[in-house]
Amino acid sequence: MTAPSTVPSTPPAPRRGSRWIEEWDPEDEVFWEAKGKHVARRNLTFSVISEHIGFSVWSMYSVLAxxxxxxxxxxxxxxxxxxxxxxxxxxxxxxxYGFAVARFGGRNWTVFSAGLLLVPTTALLFVMEPGTSYTTFMIVAILTGVGGANFASSMTNINNFYPQRLKGWALGMNAGGGNIGVAVVQLLGLLVIGVVGAGHPRVLLAVYVPLIVVATVLSVRRMDNLAPVSNDTGAFKEAVRETHTWIMSFLYIGTFGSFIGYGFAFGLVLQNQFGRTPLQAASLTFIGPLLGSLIRPVGGRLADRIGGAKVTLWNFALMAVAAAFVVLASVQHSLGLFIGAFIALFVLTGIGNGSTFKMIPGIYGAKAAAQGLAGEAASVYTRRMSGASMALIGAVGGLGGLGINLALRQSFLTVGSGTGAFVAFLGYYGVCFLVTWAVYLRRSEPGTPGLPATPETKRQPSYAQV
Structure with missing residues (x-):
């Protein structure tokens, strides 16, 4: 495969405005300690706020159900x-959304995407009542999808702010703070049902309108654009052709796809398979997404210390065990075992979310080293390729949530429970374990046995510590 270029073909045009940062080099420790880390943390904080509300809007139907x-x-x-x-x-x-950051600037796109959340939220305020057609609900469900897209632009943006050694923690904090929006909207739903009853869904929606306005204003006033992050369509094309993009997408379906799919479906399963009332279901559904979100930075931090591939490998093994207990609980109709195993699955998806996203810049860092790149050239290559890949991997991983809900829908239609779908999820985690081991951890010698090694065969990426 032809080695990809290390820099965009044309330098970015100078930007103007007080919110544009023209020079940014987080790998320079002097720059980082003097200025970089303070700017990065500020942008991370307000990125989390907007992404958090985006996740709440995206998962709103799981609560409104x-x-x-x-x-x-x-x-x-x-x-x-x-x-x-x-x-x-x-x-x-x-x-x-992932590529909009380079085109419009991270701060500018955050402002736009946060403000756009008013559209589905306001629409739901109008239509959320008995008698509304299913087609109307479907159209508004399409609109709520913009909340899920915020993740890609937020992660791509924050990836650009942090040095390689801190990406696992930073991306874990950013994503975990966003993911917890699933739990928060479920908690608020529980509060509304408990206080005013299940007949008043508009109360929940009314809470989010001013929150969206506040998040948008904070993004305007407190975030920055990075001028060195230029629009680079070449990186996108290279990411599409890169095998690791699709391998990591497959693994991310198993971690994030599971997290968001279970987050959307948990309450419905409790209602329809275990006969829980709306209040009973709502009192349980938030626990898994809450713990899974809170532990995501831990997964990133573990990956920073011992390697994302190692954490991901054993995390999939534990996910398969937890899924086996879910299947057992589903067959035996054991609510206690089902809830315990499902919450364990949520926690493990959070750890896996952190470790898999840490792997992405690590993989391209290893490839840069294998190509003989060092210093700024290696940093630029890693940043542009990991940013482009994150947009694609995040999109494919999000499709896992679709797959989980469609699988559960079909399982309920076919056998009246989710057991068949849970068996399929167990098998998927087993395959993810094998793929992680085979691609990123299996020991292999460069070159062909019996033939002398050449400089080219010796210079192979080592992925065990990604």
Whole structure:
């Protein structure tokens, strides 16, 4: 394969404005300690706020489904399909959102994407009542997908602010703070149901309108654009051709796809398989997403210390064990075992989310070293390729949420429970374990046995510490 270029073909044009930073080199420790880390932390903080609300809007239908009683005339399969559509749109939009950061600036795009969340939230305020057609609910479910796309632009932006040695922690904090929006909206849903009843979903929606406005204003006033991060379509093309982009996408389906898919579906499963009331389901659904979100930075930090591939490998092994207990609980109709195993799965998805995203810049750092790149050239190559790959990997991983909800929908239609779908998820985690080991951890000697090694065969990427 032809080695990709290390820098964009044309330098970025000078930018103007007080919110544009013209020079940025986080790998320079003097620069980082004097200025860089303070700017990076500020941008991380307000990136998390906007992404957090984006996740809440994206997962809104998973909570509103608890409010949709018999008067709405929507069966369990129809509810699963609504949340699946929201998941699909959020995943697909991650591709253009990921590349919008380079085109418009991280701060500028955060302002736009945060303000855009008013559209689905306001639409739901108008339509959330019995008698609204299923088609209307479907159209608004499409609109809520913009909340899921915020993840791609936020992660791509924060990746540019931090040095390689801190990316696992920074990306874990950014994503974990965003992911927790799933748990928060479920907690707020529980509060609304407990205080005013399941007949008043608009109370939940009304809470988010001023929050979106505040997040948008904070982004305007406190975030920055990085001028050195130029629009580079070449990096996108190279990322599409790069095998590791698609391998990591496959693994990210198993971690993030599971997190968001289970987050959307947990309450519906509790209602339809275990007969929980909306209040009973809401009192449980937030626990898994909360713990999975909080532990994501831990997964990133572990990956920084011992290697993302190692953490990811054993995390998939544990996910398979937890999934086996979910299958057992589903067959035995054991609510206690089901909840415990499902919460364990949520925690493990959080760890895996942190470790897999740490692997991405690590992989391209290893490839840069294998190509003989060093210093600024290696940093530029790693930054542009990992940024481009993150947009694609985040999009494909988000499709895992679609797959989980469609699988559960079909399982309920076919056998009346989620057991068949849970067996399929168990098998997927086993395959992810084998892929992680085979690609990133299996020991192999460069060159062909019996032939002398050449400088080219000796210079091979080592991925064990990515």
């Amino acid at each position: 608890l409010f949709m009683g018999p008067a709405y005339g929507i069966d369990p399969a129809g509810k699963f399909f609504l949340v699946a559509v929201a998941s699909l749109v959020g995943a697909v939009l991650r591709v253009p």
